[in-house]
Amino acid sequence: MRSSTSGTGSRANALWGKGGKRANALWGRGGRSSLIATVAALTLIAPLAAVAGGSPAADVGAGTFVSADLLAKAKQNPGTKIHVIIQSSSGAADASAKVSGIGAQLRRRLSLIGAVAADMPAGRLAALAKQPGLTITADAPVKLSGSLSSSTQLWPYASGVSGLWGSTFSPAPQAPTIAVVDSGIQANRADFDGGARVLGNVNLTSLPNNSPGDGRGHGTFVAGIAAGSAAGAAGAAPNARILSIDVMDDSGKAYTSDVIAACDYILANKAAFNIRVANFSLHSSAKNHFYNDPLDRAVEKLWFNGVFVVAAAGNYGSSGGPSGVLYAPGNDPFVLTVGAVDVGTSVYRYDDSVAPWSAWGYTEDGFSKPEVAAPGRYMVGPVPSTATLVTERPDHVVSLGYMELSGTSFAAPVVAGAAAQILARHPSWSPDQVKGALMLTAAPLANAGNAAGVGEIRAARAASTGAPPNANAG
Incomplete structure (x- = not known):
C-alpha cells in the first residue's frame, strides 16, 4: 500500500520502480541522460545485435542499435517492405545520408530527434545496420x-x-x-x-x-x-x-x-x-x-x-x-x-x-x-x-x-x-x-x-x- 507523502515529495512505494522508494541516483537532476545511464546500469538488456530467438544477427556498426523484433521480421520476410525510423547520433542529415543507396524511400525528416522515417526492403536492413551511430526501430502503427x-x-x-x-x-x-x-x-x-x-x-x-x-x-x-x-x-x-x-x-x-x-x-x-x-x-x-x-x-x-x-x-x-x-x-x-x-x-x-x-x-x-x-x-x-x-x-x-x-x-x-x-x-x-x-x-x-x-x-x-x-x- 501507499505511504503518506513526505516533505520532499517522494512516495515510499513500488510506484517509483522495482527498488521501492525513488532514489536521487535513479532520477537525478541531469535530465534524460542521467536517467538513461542509471537504467542501463540497473536493467539487464539483451545484446544489441541479438534477434528475438537469441541467435546472432548481421554485423552492426559501432554504437548502432537495431530493434530485435525488427531484425527478426526482416530475416523472416526479406522481400517485404518495412517502415522504419532511423535515429542518428549525428542528426537527421546523417541519417538521411546513410539510408541513401540501399533502396530506401525517405518519407519524412524528423529533425526534433535527429532522425528520418523511411520505407525500405527488409533484406537491406542488415546493410543499414552496418552503419555506425544509428538507432533503428519500426515506424510502428499507432x-x-x-x-x-x-x-x-x-x-x-x-x-x-x-x-x-x-x-x-x-x-x-x-x-x-x-x-x-x-x-x-x-x-x-x-x-x-x-x-x-x-x-x-x-x-x-x-x-x-x-x-x-x-x-x-x-x-x-x-x-x-x-x-x-x-x-x-x-x-x-x-x-x-x-x-x-x-x-x-x-x-x-x-x-x-x-x-x-x-x-x-x-x-x-x-x-x-x-x-x-x-x-x-x-x-x-x-x-x-x-x-x-x-x-x-x-x-x-x-x-x-x-x-x-x-x-x-x-x-x-x-x-x-x-x-x-x-x-x-x-x-x-x-x-x-x-x-x-x-x-x-x-x-x-x-x-x-x-x-x-x-x-x-x-x-x-x-x-x-x-x-x-x-x-x-x-x-x-x-x-x-x-x-x-x-x-x-x-x-x-x-x-x-x-x-x-x-x-x-x-x-x-x-x-x-x-x-x-x-x-x-x-x-x-x-x-x-x-x-x-x-x-x-x-x-x-x-x-x-x-x-x-x-x-x-x-x-x-x-x-x-x-x-x-x-x-x-x-
Whole structure:
C-alpha cells in the first residue's frame, strides 16, 4: 500500500520502480541522460545485435542499435517492405545520408530527434545496420486508447475540475493552449465556441484515407473532454484554446513518425500559440526501452522545453493482474501517464474503481505506471455525425453529435484539462511541478494497488497546492 507523502515529495512505494522508494541516483537532476545511464546500469538488456530467438544477427556498426523484433521480421520476410525510423547520433542529415543507396524511400525528416522515417526492403536492413551511430526501430502503427460503452457524466465533479470552472462573478483565469494529437477536430460546433477557441487543425498524417476536420471522431471527443464548453457538456478546461494536430486516418490508424512530426510542430509553435499542455490519447504498437524509442525521445523534448505531456496508459489491461505499460509514449518515465477510473453512480469515491481494461504495471525499464488515474469509463462527448465511429457503433450515439465511449483515451484529456487549469493559476510552474501537484493531491482508491498509480486526481486541490514537489527528482 501507499505511504503518506513526505516533505520532499517522494512516495515510499513500488510506484517509483522495482527498488521501492525513488532514489536521487535513479532520477537525478541531469535530465534524460542521467536517467538513461542509471537504467542501463540497473536493467539487464539483451545484446544489441541479438534477434528475438537469441541467435546472432548481421554485423552492426559501432554504437548502432537495431530493434530485435525488427531484425527478426526482416530475416523472416526479406522481400517485404518495412517502415522504419532511423535515429542518428549525428542528426537527421546523417541519417538521411546513410539510408541513401540501399533502396530506401525517405518519407519524412524528423529533425526534433535527429532522425528520418523511411520505407525500405527488409533484406537491406542488415546493410543499414552496418552503419555506425544509428538507432533503428519500426515506424510502428499507432493505436488509439478508446473503446465504446455508456455514460453518466459525473466525471467533472468526481475529478474536481468543476471546482476550477469559475462563474459569472468570478471567472476562471485564462488557461493556456492544449495541443490535441489525434484524429483532428470538428471545430465549428458549440463545444469549441463555434471554432473561436480552435487555433488550427494541422494535418500531418501520411496516410491517404483522411477526411478534412475529423473523419474518425476520436479527436473531437478527446478535445471535448479536455476543453469543451457546450451547455451541459463542459470539459475540464472550458476556456482553454485548442491546437488540433491530425495524425490519424479515418480508421484511426497512424504512423509513429507522424506523431513525432506533431511533437516537432508543437515545439516549433509553442511560443506563438502558448502551448503548455499536449495530450496523446494513443500509443505505439512496438515495444522498446524508452531510451531507444523515438516517440519517447520526442515527447521528452516537449517536456524538457516546458510542455506538460499527458499520455493514455492503454486499454490492454486485465482485472486478473498487471499488464505492464509497454508502449510509447505512456511508458516514458518523465511524462504523466493516466489510467481510467469508473466513477460508479455518485460523485463520491467509495464506489469508484479502476476500469478492468486500464493498463497498469511496470514498463520494460522497471517504472511503475500509470502515475494517476481519472474518469474514463462511461463518458459522453462530441463526435461528428459523419465520423466512422458513428458508422461503426450507432448504438452508442446518445444524441445528435454525441456518443458514449470508454477508454484511457478519455481519462487522459481530463488530466490535460486539469493541467491547463493548474497552469492558468501557476504559469511559472514546470511540467515536473504540475506532475508533482497532481500526484501529491491524488486520492488513493480502495483495493486498487498500483493500478490507479497514487490515486484518482483531485484537480481543485492540485491547483491550490502551494509548493508542489518535483515529481521527477528525488
